[in-house]
Amino acid sequence: MANLEQPYLDLLRKIMNQGHDKDDRTQTGTRSIFGAQMRFNLSKGFPLLTTKKVPFGLIKSELLWFLHGDTNIRFLLEHNNHIWDEWAFKNWVESSEYQGPDMTDFGLRSQKDPEFNQIYQEELKKFDQQILDNDEFANKYGELGNVYGAQWRHWEKRDGDFIDQIKNVIDQIKQTPYSRRLIVTAWNPEDVPTAALPPCHVLFQFYVNDGKLSLQLYQRSGDMFLGVPFNIASYSLLLNLVARECNLEVGEFIHTLGDAHIYSNHFNQVKELLSRNPYDAPQLWLNPDKNKIADFEMKDIKVKNYQHHGTIKAPVAV
Known part of the structure; x- marks a missing residue:
């Protein structure tokens, strides 16, 4: 057993002590x-933060959502995961069909105005329920x-066909594990202007050595308090799933960040986190009866x- 989150705690301290205050x-x-790196040896455990509770159910449902191509x-x-609600809600309240209370700048206003926050939460709850109950509404605004x-x-692709990058990279790992092209990218300049949130996780690359699979993520922008703990666990889980399908052991998860930042309204939460001693x-645990990523369901993935x-709660900046 080992404390795997020390690289994360060290980076938080560095940003608090040496970071630049910016708009x-x-x-x-x-x-x-700008420019940071953390390394996690996954053979020693799973790097889910222990200095605060991180809801693993949200991490695995989001990753399965990505892997389904959804x-x-x-x-x-449907899995009680509200990580992406705000971006879909923004599309709804900015549409011509929305006739409810004014939701302009709802992210900031909900943090500063308790009365407005109550109205906002009610509208968001109604929005979520419509996504669940109404197929047409879900297709349009979900x-x-x-x-x-x-x-x-x-x-x-330009010719109208498409590329399944996950399938391709798994095939490459099996067939040419020595390749330096084991890369999946999410950054498409053509899509950036219209995406709800341009990809923060720009690309990731696999590396095989001595029967172990490692993965390096390049993340252009990292919300260190709220987002990055999820990202660490999510890509570590992805690495484990791909290693399982490729019949390899797990090596390192290497997390490289461009703009690694702490929001100013998270400073107190960060100080509280850093005052705590981490656990092992x-x-x-992955279901031993399953080997292919496509076969894994929520019940097949657990932490022990x-x-x-x-x-430690903190507001999301939208």
Whole structure:
């Protein structure tokens, strides 16, 4: 057993102590550094944060959503996952069909105005229920466009055909494990202007050595307190699933970030997190009867011996 989250805690401290205070798209403000890297040895455990509770169910449902090639939030809502709600909701309230209360800048306003936040939460709850109950509404307003699921599994070609990058990279790992081209990319300049959220996880690359599979992610933008703990666990899970299908052991997950930032309204939460002592990392359990990614369901993926501190809540910047 081992403390696997130390690289993450060290990077948080570095940003708090040495980062640059900057304005940002959400108008919240950040403290950031440019260019950072964390390394996690997955043979020693699974790097799910223990200094705060991280809901693993949300991580695995989101990753399965990506791997299914899905880009509609209905699957997520069916698994009580609200990670992507705000971006779909934004499309709804900015449409001509929306006739409810004014939701302009709902992300910032909900943080500063408790009365408005109550109205916002009620509208968001109604929106989610319509996605679940109404097929036509879900098809129109639950759709996020060419986000990760589409780019990974259904990259559109100029000739009208498509590329399944996940299938291709798994085939390449099996056939040419020495290749330096074991890459999946999500960044398509043509799609950036119309995507609900341009990909933060720009590309990832696999590497095989001594029967072990490693993965490096390049992330252009990382919300260090809320998002990055999910990203660490999600890509570590992805690495485990691909290793299972390719009959390899797991090696390292290497997380490289461009703009690694802490939002200014997360500073107190970060200080609280850094005051806590981490526990040993949990262990990942994958159903031993399944070998192909396509066969895995929620019940086939679990973490064991997950000891953790309590939840620390913080607002999402949209």
